[in-house]
Amino acid sequence: MKRTVRKPVLAVGPFHPLQEEMEFFQLTIDGETVTDIDMRISYNHRGIEGISETLQFDQVPFLVSRICGICSASHPLAYVQAVEDIAGVTPPERALYVRVIINELERIHSHMLWVGLAGHFIGYDTVFMWAWKYREPVLDLLEEITGNRNNYGNVKVGGCREDIPDETIPKILKELDKLEKKTDMLTKAVLDDPVIHARLKGVGILSKDDAIKYAVTGPTARGSGVAIDVRRDDPYAAYNDLDWNVIVQPEGDVFAKAVVRLLEVLEAVKITREAVKKLPKGPVAVEVKEIPPGEGCGHAEAPRGETFHYVRSDGGNRPVRHKVRAPSFVNVPSFRASCIGQHIADVTITLAAVDPCYSCTERLAVVDSHNNIIQNYETLLKMSRERTAEIRKEIGTPQWKLEDF
Amino acid sequence: MNQQELSDRLSEINDKLIDTQQPLDDRIFLLCESKNSYAVNKFLFEQLSLRFVIATGIDSDDCFEVLYHYAYDQLGYIITLRAFIRDRENPAVESITPFLPGAEWIEREIHDLLGIEFRNHPNMRRLILADDWPEGVYPLRKACPLDKLGASSERSEGTKK
Amino acid sequence: MNWKIWSLKKSIWVFHVNAGACNNCDIEIVNLLTPKFDVERFGIKLVGSPRHADALLVTGVGTRQAVIRVREVYRQIPKPCVVFLIGACACGTGIFHKGYHVAGPLDKIIREVDPNAIIAYVPGCPPKPEAMISGVVKALSAI
Numbered sequence: 001m002k003r004t005v006r007k008p009v010l011a012v013g014p015f016h017p018l019q020e021e022m023e024f025f026q027l028t029i030d031g032e033t034v035t036d037i038d039m040r041i042s043y044n045h046r047g048i049e050g051i052s053e054t055l056q057f058d059q060v061p062f063l064v065s066r067i068c069g070i071c072s073a074s075h076p077l078a079y080v081q082a083v084e085d086i087a088g089v090t091p092p093e094r095a096l097y098v099r100v101i102i103n104e105l106e107r108i109h110s111h112m113l114w115v116g117l118a119g120h121f122i123g124y125d126t127v128f129m130w131a132w133k134y135r136e137p138v139l140d141l142l143e144e145i146t147g148n149r150n151n152y153g154n155v156k157v158g159g160c161r162e163d164i165p166d167e168t169i170p171k172i173l174k175e176l177d178k179l180e181k182k183t184d185m186l187t188k189a190v191l192d193d194p195v196i197h198a199r200l201k202g203v204g205i206l207s208k209d210d211a212i213k214y215a216v217t218g219p220t221a222r223g224s225g226v227a228i229d230v231r232r233d234d235p236y237a238a239y240n241d242l243d244w245n246v247i248v249q250p251e252g253d254v255f256a257k258a259v260v261r262l263l264e265v266l267e268a269v270k271i272t273r274e275a276v277k278k279l280p281k282g283p284v285a286v287e288v289k290e291i292p293p294g295e296g297c298g299h300a301e302a303p304r305g306e307t308f309h310y311v312r313s314d315g316g317n318r319p320v321r322h323k324v325r326a327p328s329f330v331n332v333p334s335f336r337a338s339c340i341g342q343h344i345a346d347v348t349i350t351l352a353a354v355d356p357c358y359s360c361t362e363r364l365a366v367v368d369s370h371n372n373i374i375q376n377y378e379t380l381l382k383m384s385r386e387r388t389a390e391i392r393k394e395i396g397t398p399q400w401k402l403e404d405f
Numbered sequence: 406m407n408q409q410e411l412s413d414r415l416s417e418i419n420d421k422l423i424d425t426q427q428p429l430d431d432r433i434f435l436l437c438e439s440k441n442s443y444a445v446n447k448f449l450f451e452q453l454s455l456r457f458v459i460a461t462g463i464d465s466d467d468c469f470e471v472l473y474h475y476a477y478d479q480l481g482y483i484i485t486l487r488a489f490i491r492d493r494e495n496p497a498v499e500s501i502t503p504f505l506p507g508a509e510w511i512e513r514e515i516h517d518l519l520g521i522e523f524r525n526h527p528n529m530r531r532l533i534l535a536d537d538w539p540e541g542v543y544p545l546r547k548a549c550p551l552d553k554l555g556a557s558s559e560r561s562e563g564t565k566k
Numbered sequence: 567m568n569w570k571i572w573s574l575k576k577s578i579w580v581f582h583v584n585a586g587a588c589n590n591c592d593i594e595i596v597n598l599l600t601p602k603f604d605v606e607r608f609g610i611k612l613v614g615s616p617r618h619a620d621a622l623l624v625t626g627v628g629t630r631q632a633v634i635r636v637r638e639v640y641r642q643i644p645k646p647c648v649v650f651l652i653g654a655c656a657c658g659t660g661i662f663h664k665g666y667h668v669a670g671p672l673d674k675i676i677r678e679v680d681p682n683a684i685i686a687y688v689p690g691c692p693p694k695p696e697a698m699i700s701g702v703v704k705a706l707s708a709i
Contacts, residue, residue, distance in 0.1 A: 042631040044586050045533045047665040050544055054664055063661055069590030085429060132600035150590045151691055215457040215507035228456065234431065234481030297432060297474065297483045308474065310461050325459035333510050535630035535667065544666045
């Protein structure tokens with residue numbers, strides 16, 4: 001009698017307290033290995049490109065910074081650069097430095113958020129609490145400079161809306177010193193922990209070839225040996241005047257991406273410190289009267305990758321077409337390349353390694369799963385943590401304790 | 406490749422292009438008809454090893470356009486290919502997903518929002534519009550004004566139990 | 567006072583739903599668990615299933631795809647429960663009101679399922695964690 005083998009299908013999503021966005025992944029498994037993955041997104045689609053066409057050029061930055069909560073400085077920056085391309089406008093030097101400072105502070109708190117979530121997925125809840133605790137001073141700094149912890153609303157066509165007051169500068173430098181010390185300690189601890197090595201090395205590998213074919217950017221690409229960074233390749237704002245390094249790791253696994261992000265936090269601290277010290281005097285904006293007909297492309301390096309905005313103008317006061325390329329829209333499909341062949345306990349951390357910002361991708365989707373076993377996200381998370389616990393038993397607990405920080 | 410070499414190599418496909426524009430030093434626009442877009446895209450991605458960034462679909466008044474944006478990171482250039490689709494009744498263009506898997510979702514999104522067909526796309530399914538969004542309604546087309554589909558009308562009924 | 571309502575006010579367990587949000591509000595909600603604000607000392611915790619929850623935190627504008635699920639989650643939560651609409655988007659679609667994929671303000675959606683739903687609004691973009699705590703306290707003391 002012929003036995004039909006039904007391939008079980010696991011559904012990951014759509015709701016989980018720590019997975020803020022709704023997304024639906026349908027994994028097909030064979031035993032405990034993932035053989036196929038299907039993704040559907042649509043929940044977050046708010047039609048932003050359509051709404052842009054009804055707004056005036058200077059109203060769009062406010063809309064666009066709400067595409068995603070964590071990339072909320074890079075989206076308006078890319079848009080504003082596209083419009084400045086069309087209008088042939090160069091913002092004053094002080095504005096360029098202010099833009100750098102805000103973007104790098106955002107990079108710091110975004111990567112710390114990721115470190116916390118990654119720790120949560122593999123069962124290091126202390127890392128989660130620690131990383132998010134040390135995000136808070138950065139958010140407080142941003143609130144002092146711009147008035148809001150997120151959604152800064154600080155860029156406009158022609159420069160910045162608000163200046164950094166001189167009194168805040170010593171405070172910024174002090175906070176950066178504190179943050180650098182703590183991040184340095186955490187980085188060394190994470191990079192030396194044998195359990196984390198065993199858990200993350202060799203997991204979720206995205207090869208360099210696949211990284212190019214899937215057109216990924218950001219730490220996802222740099223963790224796979226593809227040395228691209230918009231800040232160096234097509235310098236914008238004041239990045240050309242500052243001294244910093246692009247962090248690249250060749251292995252392509254989750255560990256490499258974690259290393260890239262942690263080291264980028266340290267680089268970001270360096271960049272911000274230099275930008276604050278070199279902040280030139282002068283106005284923070286030039287007046288822009290009208291936008292002539294034309295088209296412009298602007299891009300910026302968001303914490304997750306390249307944000308690219310294309311704007312077409314016909315001389316009126318609204319964009320004719322505004323295209324948003326969010327980094328996660330292009331990074332997320334590379335899951336297919338990095339997830340297939342993995343153990344299901346590694347799925348959560350592989351998905352997290354791309355640092356998906358689903359609202360950037362304006363999607364959410366729910367696919368009705370076929371018949372067969374459905375395990376929810378809770379079970380997958382539990383499996384991931386159990387795997388870490390097993391590894392810990394084999395190797396032994398590390399010497400350092402995070403409570404010491 | 407330096408600037409001159411890039412220029413020379415781009416001129417290799419001049420026979421497939423209508424025009425080349427360079428409004429700024431580091432922004433190049435190549436214009437072509439939709440029937441040549443597959444060949445030009447393959448040349449840019451495989452021969453020149455440009456990095457694919459994104460594709461944009463536009464409803465211009467007399468035609469549709471699909472813009473393919475590429476980056477040349479060594480010089481910081483953005484090279485955009487504008488493919489004109491003259492047939493407004495049945496807009497279609499050849500899909501580039503077969504040699505560029507990263508374009509799969511991008512083309513599905515353009516199809517959802519503008520109704521442009523991508524021939525030989527391996528997985529053309531709905532991507533970003535809701536499951537109950539009506540077929541044949543393309544929100545980014547000029548003929549489809551936003552307020553007709555706004556919150557006050559055609560709201561999702563959902564599955565009533 | 568109804569004992570059900572009374573027991574609701576102590577140590578509420580919340581379930582969080584994202585109905586098409588940009589994530590800012592969601593991250594500020596998760597911030598509540600972290601050492602600076604630490605709402606777990608009040609007994610408030612995030613649960614993984616609506617069936618265990620006393621309160622529903624909804625963020626986001628309510629896109630067409632998401633509202634079906636929001637209704638579903640609301641039906642599953644045991645009543646009485648309090649619905650907190652967090653953020654300007656949830657309170658009334660905010661800056662996205664012209665969007666073609668927006669299915670309308672969430673309070674209307676929830677009242678379609680249950681006209682007597684208890685709804686509290688916490689505006690802000692995003693509301694600061696202090697604002698959320700203050701909103702929760704005000705709502706619970708008003709019940």
